[in-house]
Amino acid sequence: MLTNILFSMHKMAEEAPMKTFSFEEVKEHNKAGGCWLVIHDNVYDVTKFLDEHPGGEEVLLEQAGGDATENFEDVGHSSDARTLMKDYLIGELKEEDKRDNLPTKLPNYDKDAKDKDNGSSCVLQ
Numbered sequence: 001m002l003t004n005i006l007f008s009m010h011k012m013a014e015e016a017p018m019k020t021f022s023f024e025e026v027k028e029h030n031k032a033g034g035c036w037l038v039i040h041d042n043v044y045d046v047t048k049f050l051d052e053h054p055g056g057e058e059v060l061l062e063q064a065g066g067d068a069t070e071n072f073e074d075v076g077h078s079s080d081a082r083t084l085m086k087d088y089l090i091g092e093l094k095e096e097d098k099r100d101n102l103p104t105k106l107p108n109y110d111k112d113a114k115d116k117d118n119g120s121s122c123v124l125q
């Protein structure tokens, strides 16, 4: 009985939807005291990882509160690094703020700027 309850709780935890954040919320965590990064539309809280990052804290802080996808991929991180990331995953971007889906695929694509000019400067090729 207890085993059954524990099992279903475990399953519920596994299937729980990821927490979602707007890019505005991510932007607020832009310092050593609270450092979030977006990588492939996932949100990572790397505050506690700053000291441990083999590439140093500086590179992470430069991207704090922003989209670090391109920089992360440019380094060619190992599969160990990709496994380690999961420890810092706190959620994903809200659907409307997801960037991997954007046609331009620009990592630091400024959605607000696009909103201001109705996207007329976004040229698809």
Ligand code: HEM
Pocket (backbone or CB within 6 Å): 037, 044, 046, 053, 054, 055, 056, 059, 060, 063, 068, 071, 072, 075, 076, 077, 078, 079, 080, 081, 082, 084, 085, 088
């Ligand atoms: C949660 C996010 C991240 C994790 C878990 C992580 C983890 C790691 C690990 C384990 C390494 C050692 C080499 C390897 O195994 O690939 C590493 C190296 C490095 N990382 Fe990251 N990293 C993260 C994000 C980033 C970001 C966003 C940048 C750039 C802005 C970055 C830049 C670097 C650099 C420059 C190195 C050194 C590469 C070298 O010495 O060859 N990392 N990282």
